[in-house]
Amino acid sequence: MALIRSLRAELLKGRRAPVWLAFVVLPLIPAFLGTANYLANQAVLDDDWYSLWTQHTLFAAFFFLPALISVYCAWEWWLEASDHNFNSFMTAPVPCWALYLGKLIPAICVSVLTQGLIGVYFIIGGKLAGISDALPPALFEWLACGALGSTAICAVQLFLSLLMRSFVIPVVLGLFGGIAGLLLTTQGLGIYWPYTLMALGMRANNPKLVVDTGQLALMTAVYTVIFAALTLRLLTHRDVQSE
Numbered sequence: 001m002a003l004i005r006s007l008r009a010e011l012l013k014g015r016r017a018p019v020w021l022a023f024v025v026l027p028l029i030p031a032f033l034g035t036a037n038y039l040a041n042q043a044v045l046d047d048d049w050y051s052l053w054t055q056h057t058l059f060a061a062f063f064f065l066p067a068l069i070s071v072y073c074a075w076e077w078w079l080e081a082s083d084h085n086f087n088s089f090m091t092a093p094v095p096c097w098a099l100y101l102g103k104l105i106p107a108i109c110v111s112v113l114t115q116g117l118i119g120v121y122f123i124i125g126g127k128l129a130g131i132s133d134a135l136p137p138a139l140f141e142w143l144a145c146g147a148l149g150s151t152a153i154c155a156v157q158l159f160l161s162l163l164m165r166s167f168v169i170p171v172v173l174g175l176f177g178g179i180a181g182l183l184l185t186t187q188g189l190g191i192y193w194p195y196t197l198m199a200l201g202m203r204a205n206n207p208k209l210v211v212d213t214g215q216l217a218l219m220t221a222v223y224t225v226i227f228a229a230l231t232l233r234l235l236t237h238r239d240v241q242s243e
Contacts, residue, residue, distance in 0.1 A: 006102030030059035070174025145201030
């Protein structure tokens with residue numbers, strides 16, 4: 001019941017917020033850029049859906065999506081920081097873990113919905129590009145694993161946003177986290193960096209990459225648990241009177 005009350009409260013706070021529009025509009029940008037790049041380089045990108053996927057995900061998984069998740073997580077805590085709402089938030093008659101999950105679960109749900117939109121935009125982009133072959137049978141797995149990996153980013157960004165009491169800085173860190181993930185992936189170390197787990201799950205820029213989904217799930221769980229624990233500790237030790 002405590003968790004349900006927390007989730008209902010978060011839904012009421014964000015019901016009419018413009019942040020939702022960003023999750024619909026911003027994924028269009030990497031979809032447009034990816035499709036345009038595919039059309040401009042078809043002499044090299046000759047593997048139809050698979051080549052198109054590399055172009056869509058190269059922009060999305062390492063740049064747009066980490067930043068977008070960071071914006072949502074920063075916005076969730078910004079709601080509490082405005083007008084001293086943090087006092088009311090922390091004195092609500094529900095345990096701290098329910099308050100936290102009331103933030104984490106919506107962030108994860110938004111990430112899942114964004115993966116669905118990426119899939120829709122990918123299909124539309126392919127049709128506009130004139131690809132007539134059947135869709136890749138692994139498309140759902142790419143999106144599902146990407147959604148799984150995004151959970152770790154949500155947990156990290158919720159911690160950073162609460163720790164720094166800032167909207168902009170955690171978003172910038174999320175963007176740099178994605179860029180660093182691209183560099184680590186080229187070195188074969190992506191599985192050990194939270195911002196890369198989503199990209200690995202999506203097989204970003206390499207749809208034929210073999211990914212150990214068990215290891216992906218394990219690393220996602222490890223980062224999620226660690227940063228959830230850190231966030232709960234910060235919540236229970238923060239002086240609400242200073243907010």
